[in-house]
Amino acid sequence: MGRKSIHRERKDKSKKVEQWTQALLPKLRNIELGELTMDDLAKLMNKSKSTIYQYFVTKEEIFEYVTQVRVDQLKAYKSEISIEIMGLGYQYEALAKILxxxxxxxxxxxxxxxxxxxxxAWDIVEHFLQGLLKDLKEFYVFGIENKIFKNVSPELLIKLDEYFIMQLITDHTFFNDHQQTLESAIKEYMFVKFEGLVQ
Structure with missing residues (x-):
């Protein structure tokens, strides 16, 4: 009963809520998420639990929101790919920077x-990544057909992307062993891939 009443009275999420929930991400880099309580999350956001409950009912809802906000910010890549295709231009650095x-x-x-x-929350990430793979395949096909890229198999390129995106990004042991960040790995991967593709 109490949960329904909290749900009914939740406030709309403002830009400020977006900011203090996104500020969670660097604090959660090495934390076991399964052990976090609502109290822990409130402390990490420097908010009272009652403030948190004005906007969220569960931890799941917090992580869904945090993930959706970040994915929405990432969707800028779509227009970047479209601009490059429309103008027959090519500059992988812009796409790498966005990602x-x-x-x-x-x-x-x-x-x-x-x-x-x-x-x-992971479903939101996966849905975004599947869309990205689909868009990249179209980009490769277009680039190959228009002689911007070398004549290689788009299916093979997508398999490489699929492995990198779906496997490596959650392989924290690789990153721990090699002292590399996800951000630097994406930049290096795209450099190697796209510089090798260009005619």
Missing amino acids: AEGVKDISPFYLKQLQMHYPS
Whole structure:
């Protein structure tokens, strides 16, 4: 009964709520998400629990919101790809910058924890990544057909992307062993890939 009443009285999420929930991300880089309580999250956001409950009912809802906000910010890549295709231009650095900026403050350990403990939030990530793979395939096909890229298999390129995106981003042991960030890995991966593709 209490939960329904809280749900009914929740406030609309403002820009300020977006800011203090996004500020959570760097604090969660190495934290076991499954062990976090609402009290822990409130402390990490420097808010009282009653303030948190004005906007969110559950931890799941917080992680869904945090994930959706970041994914919405990342969707800028779509217009970047479209602009390049429309103008027959090519500049992988712009796309790499958008994607690297999107993962700023996010660790592979955090993503793995999200996948394990908050499947509804992970679904948002996965849906975004599947859309990105589809768009990249169209970009490769267009680039190959218009002789911007070398004549290589788009299916192979997508398989490489799929492995990198779906496997490596949650492999915190690789990043721990190599002292690399997700942000730098994306930049390096895209450099190697696109510089190798250009005619």
